[in-house]
Amino acid sequence: MNRKIDLKGLIPSGNELRILLNSKHISEGEINFTLKGKGIFCGSGDKIFSVPLLSATLLTSNEYENIIDKSIARNLKPKNKMSKLELTDNDANWQESLKNLLTPDFNPFLDIPNIEPTKKPILTVIEKNKIKIRYEIKRKDFSKDFINRELDFYGEIFIEKQDADLKLESIYTHTSKETELINRRIGVAIAKKLKDSGITKSDVEDGITFDSFQDIERVRFFKRLTGGLETELRLDNVDEIVISREASITPLPDDPKVSWMNDTVKYMTIDGDRLHNIFLMADEKYYQYYFINNMALTYKYAVNINLGSVKVCFYFSSSSRKKNTFDNKSELIFEIDAIKYENETTISSRNKIKEEISEKIRFMIKNEYEKILNERKNNSAIAIRESSDSEIKDQQYTKDLFGED
Numbered sequence: 262m263n264r265k266i267d268l269k270g271l272i273p274s275g276n277e278l279r280i281l282l283n284s285k286h287i288s289e290g291e292i293n294f295t296l297k298g299k300g301i302f303c304g305s306g307d308k309i310f311s312v313p314l315l316s317a318t319l320l321t322s323n324e325y326e327n328i329i330d331k332s333i334a335r336n337l338k339p340k341n342k343m344s345k346l347e348l349t350d351n352d353a354n355w356q357e358s359l360k361n362l363l364t365p366d367f368n369p370f371l372d373i374p375n376i377e378p379t380k381k382p383i384l385t386v387i388e389k390n391k392i393k394i395r396y397e398i399k400r401k402d403f404s405k406d407f408i409n410r411e412l413d414f415y416g417e418i419f420i421e422k423q424d425a426d427l428k429l430e431s432i433y434t435h436t437s438k439e440t441e442l443i444n445r446r447i448g449v450a451i452a453k454k455l456k457d458s459g460i461t462k463s464d465v466e467d468g469i470t471f472d473s474f475q476d477i478e479r480v481r482f483f484k485r486l487t488g489g490l491e492t493e494l495r496l497d498n499v500d501e502i503v504i505s506r507e508a509s510i511t512p513l514p515d516d517p518k519v520s521w522m523n524d525t526v527k528y529m530t531i532d533g534d535r536l537h538n539i540f541l542m543a544d545e546k547y548y549q550y551y552f553i554n555n556m557a558l559t560y561k562y563a564v565n566i567n568l569g570s571v572k573v574c575f576y577f578s579s580s581s582r583k584k585n586t587f588d589n590k591s592e593l594i595f596e597i598d599a600i601k602y603e604n605e606t607t608i609s610s611r612n613k614i615k616e617e618i619s620e621k622i623r624f625m626i627k628n629e630y631e632k633i634l635n636e637r638k639n640n641s642a643i644a645i646r647e648s649s650d651s652e653i654k655d656q657q658y659t660k661d662l663f664g665e666d
Contacts, residue, residue, distance in 0.1 A: 272325045279316040283308060285438060291331050295324055333412065339434045340441070340578070340596045343623060344468035346429045346452060346461040348422070355422065355429060356392060358458040359384065362450060363394075369446040375401045376439050379413070382447065390422040394447060400439060416440035418447060429455075431466065432623065441578075469630055471577050472589040477548035478633050483556055484542055485632070486575060490625045493563055494618075497570055500557040502531040504541065511549050519550055557598065564617045567606070571618050572598040595622055 273281055282292055292311045296303055299318060303311045320328075348355065363382050370378050380397040387393055397415045414437040421430050433448060435441040448466060456464035474482060483502075489495045506522065513523045518540055522529075531539060541547050555576030562571050574596045579588035600615060 272320055272322060274319060275316065278320065279312055282312045282315060286332050286336070287328065288332065288335065291328050291335075294331075295320075295328055298324065336412070336437050337414070338596055338598065339417075339436055340594050341619065341623075342433045342468065342578075342592050342594050343626065344431045344433070344448070344466035346431070346455060346463065346466055348427045348429060349459060349462055351425075351427055353460045355420075355455060355460045356386060358455055358460050359392065359420075359451065362454055367450060369443045369450075370398070373439055373442060377401070380415075390424070392420050394418040394420075396443070398437075398439060398443070400437065412437075414440050416444050416447075418444060418451075420451070429461070469593040469626070470589070471591045471593075473630075474633065475637065477545055478637065480542075480548040480551070480553055481545065482629055482633050483553045483575065485629045486556070486625065487558060489560055490621055493621050494560040494571075494625065495562075496558060497561045498559040499531070500559055500572060502542075502556045503554040504529050504531065504551045505554045506551050513550055519547060522550075562614075562618055562621075564614050564621075566604065567610070567614050568603040569614075570601045572600075573622060574598050593626070595626065597622075 281287065289308055289311065292308065292315055293303060296311060296315055301314055301318075303314055363384055369382065370376065377399045378396065379399050380395075382394050382396040385393045385395070395415065395417045397413060400412045400414060414435075416436070417434040419432040419434075421432075422428070423430070431448065431451075433444045435444050452461070452464045452466050455461040471479070487496050487499065513519050531542070541551070555574060557572060557574045559570055559572045562569055576594055576596075577591040578594045579591035597615060597619065600611070600618070602611065602614070606614070
């Protein structure tokens, strides 16, 4: 990233500030954090309510600089999502099929404003069953001409086949909205290339989205992530869980524990280390009335001989540009927010520790998601069997009633 610019003489106000705050680069959280610092509490985190409030105030130079710096820092943190494709054959040569993917005619940067590719996508075969695609961009015109910064971002895609598995697993890492879009375009091209080559059964990747879950499964999945991964990732603290009723269509029952939320709560934050004692999380009968928007957890990690703590954020991110609508196709993302080290480390060892932690988080997500799918399958089988048994009993009752043989 380029040298930091002094913002003290560039503080917008009024309509100019409103334009800046409404840009996609500034999050609702950054606006509400600034409002709270001024002693202003907004009942809703939505920009429709918070932007007019902050625009009506005068920002200090420090407040303005903090908004911009927090936004840039948030964008630069790598965000990860997972997907998979099913192979037609265990011996399919999928790597060979992808070697001609990045032709001069393929331009994933097309029509994305204010960016310049600094390193075009390069496909690298890392080992027998693993490849990597990486690229870098420079983004200009950060916020409607108020700050003419140039920021560097990268995108990365790993594709790997497990030895005995008939699936290709992809890990997409982006550091900005632009690289997220570029990743998506490359992913679509990969899936199409493999399907056209007869390597995979579908040209649509199977990812974890909001609507991948049914009924109470989503809250159950998030809660299980707090369980960690044996001794390798142990829950240390629940930093924040934001629950929402935005996408829920189930009316609240006449239960004093939750009825007070009706028409009064759109979002609510839960934190602390006694999560399982909170009735909304402890009792599954309440799971149908809300969704988890995002969750930040701190785990104690053990990677080989290295010990420490890591803060991880889990949330659903939408690619939809439509405002005031909930996107059921929003994708599950995890983000390593911060890592602390108990051992002495070098830059190289820190990178290795981060890679190992990321791999363990992916394994945990995949494992818990597959548990949810298996439970759903088993429950469906039980329901079908019970329905069949009930039908047989009804038929027998009818025969007995009318004396039929």
